[in-house]
Amino acid sequence: MSLKQVEKSWFTWLLASLMVVVLLLSMTEPVASQSRNRNSTLMRYYCSMYKGLSPTYFLSNLNTTLSSLRQQLSVNGVRYADARTLLNGESVWGLASCRGYVSTANCVACFNYAVAQLKVCGLGNGAQAYYNDCDVRYENNNFYADANIRAGVVICGNTASPQSANFKKTVQRLMSDLQTAAPKASDYYAASTRRVINGNGTVYAIAQCNLNLSQSVCQECLNSRYSSLDACLPGTNGRAVDNGCFMRYSSTPFFGLNQTTDLTPFLGDGDSSKKISIIGGVVGGVCFLLLVLAFSLWRLRSKNAISSHQDKSTGSTEMLHGPRKYSYGDLKIATDNFSDEHKLGGGVFGEVYKGTLKDGNTVAVKKTAMASISGKMQELKIISNVHHRHLVRLLGYCNKGPFLFLVHEYMDNGSLDQFLYGDKSMNLNWRQRFEIIYGTARGLAYLHEQYHITIIHRNIKTSNILLDNEFQPKIADFGMIRLLPEDKTHLSTKVAGSMNSGYVAPEYAVHGQLSEKVDTYSFGIVVLEIISGKRCDYVIDDEAVGQSLLDYAWDLYDRGTHLNLVDRRLDPTEYAKDDTKKIIEIALMCTQSPISARPTMSEVVTLLSDKSLDEMSPIRPTSHEDGINIKVDTSSNIQLSGR
Incomplete structure (x- = not known):
């Protein structure tokens, strides 16, 4: 064999060997060999619609939060990180997660890639990106409970x-x-x-x-x-x-x-023969005890049969904790004998007073007429177990004579209507208005879709949206809720209370047809009020005197001039025109007819938070009855029907 033939054979053998090694490496460690391709595979992203008011502070806090996330993920074996920076009012919460199979190096690489890509969001106060190997999210508010909001x-x-x-x-x-x-x-x-x-x-x-x-x-x-x-x-x-x-x-x-x-320990599929032996021994040992206890168990089940049936009829709430019962004397002292100085407001459903309890906590006490509380305990139990950052919490109750007193958490800044067109002198800026819209949508999505039963509020309006000391919204007044049975899409009922007809969906006002979309309609009206700073009843504008706010908004949209709806007190540099137009269009979508044309509240949350969803074209109803004046029943009874 010549020298050239030997060299050729040697080169061929070396090349084949290298190919085998590469093949083996690719079979045993596909993650490392393909990390760059997978890191760049984007599944979903969004940028917040709100732009930070203080770029210096916001960017500084954002960098601090992202650096903390990166540092945590750099630790071997760490695949989840959360961090928050709470300085100068431009707070930033962050979360990052890598898939369990990804190496530390590839995890950090994916995180870096995601952060670099999210720079497209600029000064938006929130962003989120999902990749094959990781996901990253940051917001100007605490979003850690948002896993309850489906956005798949x-x-x-x-x-x-x-x-x-x-x-x-x-x-x-x-x-x-x-x-x-x-x-x-x-x-x-x-x-x-x-x-x-x-x-x-x-x-x-x-x-x-x-x-x-x-x-x-x-x-x-x-x-x-x-x-x-x-x-x-x-x-x-x-x-x-x-x-x-x-x-x-x-x-x-x-x-x-x-x-x-190894899935076996989690699925319960252990050694079958060992299980059979153990089960056989246990069964033999407890048979006698079972016979002795049978009679007692039978009596216990018989005793609880009626109460169990009642629990099931209201949505399987037997595991819920009941509200705290306050003494009338304590509430009387807390509110200075329900004096006018402590009165926060009132209406057909009762009067609300500010009170300070013995433990120093400030509460809001609602006094309402109630013939009997015996049939209301299950309803109070349901309401007291509704916990969400955008819902006012019921702390407890007290019954005294013909009155029922409901004790709620107290909101420092009162109701939204006072800031839009009431006694409050402070004007809400664009950031505050958007967060109120977004938070209210999240609260309604929770009531409709994330609580263990479907709750319809029925009275969504600006006076029932309260603001805490950070101007975060909380939906109040659950005295008119309805629970939607699991096997029904709507109920037929009469309009309750003295609801402003401008907020009431036509199908509910005229036909008494009640579904979650009634709240969606009211939410749309509230959004138009927040954007415009005007009441829903009438628009104070020379070109639209006597016209409802909804009709006025539709007319502007039909002409492509719906930006004219924006409150003139707002600084135009605070908001992006396209984002504002989108929010107005979302509000109009919520008021569409037929009912099926309206989005669910979870879809509204997604529309408000996802900048990539641009295909929206609200269609004005050919005829609607939202301006009809109707006589309504003024009974304040809470009506519930179970799943």
């Missing part, structure tokens, strides 16, 4: 599996196991593989939640994402992301085989 995105592959039926079954079973296992794992993460049933190939899949969630919210989030991924099948890959959780499956590997999770 599903991305499906374009290629269908040739083994469609078996592939679909395999993915469904694997993802079902992962959604069960992940919330039970200490790091809320599970990854596994499974061979395709009666076929070739393997499915790779993961499920993961952010660590700021409770186990129950993590489970709820993954249940939702699992259901949405079904739309991708029999596609060979799918990804589903939400506020707080992430699921993914693929027919090609995206994590190493040494990175899988």
Whole structure:
């Protein structure tokens, strides 16, 4: 063999060996070899519509928060980080999460890439980005509880599996196991593989939640994402992301085989024979005790049968904690015998007083006529368990003679209407108005979709939106709520109270048809009031005297001049014109007819927070009855119907 032939053989052998090494490395560590491609795979992003008032302070706090997140993720094994910087009024909360299979280096690289890409948001006071390997979010407010607000995105592959039926079954079973296992794992993460049933190939899949969630919210989030991924099948890959959780499956590997999770402890599939032996011994040992206790258990069940039935009729609330009962004497002392000096306001539903309890806490005490409280305890229990940062909390109650006293948390700045067109001299700036709109939407989304039963407020208006000392909104006055049964989309009922007809949806005012979309309509009117600084009844404007605010807004929109609706007291440099037009259009969408044309409140939250959603075209109803004056029933009874 010649020297050239030897050199050629040696080179061929070396090249083949290198190819084998590269192939082995790609099989055992696909994450590192493909990190750059996956890091740049964007699934969803948004930029906040509000621009910071103090760029210097905001950017300084933002950089501090992001640096803290990066530092936490740089620690080996850390895949979740949260941080907040609370200085100079331009506070920044941040959260970052990497998938459990990603190395520390790739996690930090993905975070850096996301931060660099989010620079497109400029001085927006919030931004969020989801990538294959990580997600990053920062806001000018505390958003850590937003995992309760569903805002999911599903991305499906374009290629269908040739083994469609078996592939679909395999993915469904694997993802079902992962959604069960992940919330039970200490790091809320599970990854596994499974061979395709009666076929070739393997499915790779993961499920993961952010660590700021409770186990129950993590489970709820993954249940939702699992259901949405079904739309991708029999596609060979799918990804589903939400506020707080992430699921993914693929027919090609995206994590190493040494990175899988043992699902057995979480699914309860241990050693079968050992379980049978243990169960047999336990059953034999307790049989006698069961026989002895049977009679007692039977009597206990019989005794509770009626109360159990009543609990189920109101939405399975037997686990709720009841409101605290205050003594009349304590409330009398707290309000100085309900003196006029302590009176905050009043109406057909009763009078509200400011009070200071013995423990020093300031509360609002609502006094209302009530013939009997015996049938109201379940309703008070439901209301007192509604906890959300944008809902006024019911602390307790007291009944004395014909009166029921409801004790609520106190809001320092009173109601929104006082700032828009009332006695308050301070003018709300654009940032404050947008946060009030956004917070109110989140509160309603919670009542409609995230509480364990559907609650319809029925009386959303600016006087029922209270402001705390940071001008964050809280929805008040749950004295008129209705609970929507789980098997119904609406109820037929009479309009309650002395509600301003300008806020009342036509289908409710005229036909008594009640659904969550009644609150959506009222929210739309409130948004128009916040934007314009005008009451919904009439617009004080030379060109539209006697015209309702809604009609005036529609006329401006039809002419493409709806920016003229904006309150002239606002500084035009505080807001972006396109963002403001979008909010007005969202408000008009909320007032559309038919009812099905209105968005849900969770969709409104997404529309307000996601700058990428630009395709909106509200359609003016051909006929609407929102200006009709109607006589209404003035009874203040809380009406509930269970799921």
